[in-house]
Amino acid sequence: MDKQIIVLPGDGIGREIMGSAKLVLQSVASEYGHRFVFHEHLIGGAAIDAYGTPLPEETLDACMQADAVLLGAVGGPKWDQQPADKRPEAGLLGIRKAMGLFANLRPIKGFTSLLGASPLKQEVVSGSDMLIIRELTGGIYFGRPSERTDAGNAVVDTLFYERQEIERIVDKAFQSARLRNKHLTSVDKANVLESSRMWREIVKEKQKEYPDVTVDHLLVDAAAMKLITQPDQFDVIVTENMFGDILSDEASVLTGSLGMLPSASLRTDGVGMYEPVHGSAPDIAGKGIANPLGMILSAAMMLRYSFGLEQEAKEIEDAVDTVLEQSFRTADLAKEGDRVVTTNEMTERVIDNM
Numbered sequence: 001m002d003k004q005i006i007v008l009p010g011d012g013i014g015r016e017i018m019g020s021a022k023l024v025l026q027s028v029a030s031e032y033g034h035r036f037v038f039h040e041h042l043i044g045g046a047a048i049d050a051y052g053t054p055l056p057e058e059t060l061d062a063c064m065q066a067d068a069v070l071l072g073a074v075g076g077p078k079w080d081q082q083p084a085d086k087r088p089e090a091g092l093l094g095i096r097k098a099m100g101l102f103a104n105l106r107p108i109k110g111f112t113s114l115l116g117a118s119p120l121k122q123e124v125v126s127g128s129d130m131l132i133i134r135e136l137t138g139g140i141y142f143g144r145p146s147e148r149t150d151a152g153n154a155v156v157d158t159l160f161y162e163r164q165e166i167e168r169i170v171d172k173a174f175q176s177a178r179l180r181n182k183h184l185t186s187v188d189k190a191n192v193l194e195s196s197r198m199w200r201e202i203v204k205e206k207q208k209e210y211p212d213v214t215v216d217h218l219l220v221d222a223a224a225m226k227l228i229t230q231p232d233q234f235d236v237i238v239t240e241n242m243f244g245d246i247l248s249d250e251a252s253v254l255t256g257s258l259g260m261l262p263s264a265s266l267r268t269d270g271v272g273m274y275e276p277v278h279g280s281a282p283d284i285a286g287k288g289i290a291n292p293l294g295m296i297l298s299a300a301m302m303l304r305y306s307f308g309l310e311q312e313a314k315e316i317e318d319a320v321d322t323v324l325e326q327s328f329r330t331a332d333l334a335k336e337g338d339r340v341v342t343t344n345e346m347t348e349r350v351i352d353n354m
């Protein structure tokens, strides 16, 4: 397989962890006879420094033609004083929007060897292995009007979805459920919201096209509770933008380690952007100690969801499992008795186990 991959290291630890992802992908390429060509571009603070804008034209052009984009992280204290549309984060939002990436996928997996890191009880967390799919480009975050009215004494936000926007995210969810354990939980607030009633209706319609997938409907308040009391009951969760924002952060507590979590933002044709859930970690940038596993697992997601290379993706994920079982830890996860390693050493360990 021959693929052009746009690489956006960004800021802070972004550059360090991106180096790790590239090495792992090169190793996969040579093992399986693929050819991955990396094209590096600037985004975020690094782009502000070089071009005066967080999303330069040439970066955007490159991404618009890409099969897949890998992103490290953007932002840092250096650019915190910029106005909102000139901040590093604006570059990220701009790309998601321009590329039309409407589906955000976050796998949440309680790695057996890391369970001690979660504030929740081990017996609760141990079975958790789910995929949260959040609608990313619609709903109340984007609906208009969104403003103060009545001379500042009233306020309105608008929750707006077109049928087609719900259908495409629900399709993505059913397809993803087929790649996993064929169990989908749709989360809504259908007892109160009209948008949720239409959401639920569409899920029921779509279900007929995917008879092999079992479906539950859960109200968001119940889902919030169940997520941390019975996480093993979930396989794939699909929900609208704001509910997904909240639930995916809640679910990240199950793993107890921000540095471990990957994510994907996709559209219908399989093109996607892949990035770790964590930020640029300016406090540890440049020290060579960042945890590269969230970035490496994001690269594995790219192989699975954009390139259809399931076996290669699994190989990376299994190698990460093995390395953790061997007690190798970067500083953010290390406890007494662990073997503390640098970013580069962790990367080598993963590659050795593939």
Ligand code: ATP
Residues within 6 Å of the ligand: 013, 074, 075, 258, 259, 277, 278, 279, 280, 281, 282, 283, 284, 289, 290, 291, 292, 294, 332
């Ligand atoms: P953002 O606003 O970009 O989300 P943030 O300030 O919310 O950033 P992070 O940049 O993710 O959060 O950092 C939060 C804490 O977690 C920091 O102390 C950081 O050092 C640590 N951290 C985040 N990612 C990693 C990683 N990959 N390896 C080690 N530590 C990390």
Ligand code: MG
Residues within 6 Å of the ligand: 279
């Ligand atoms: Mg944050």
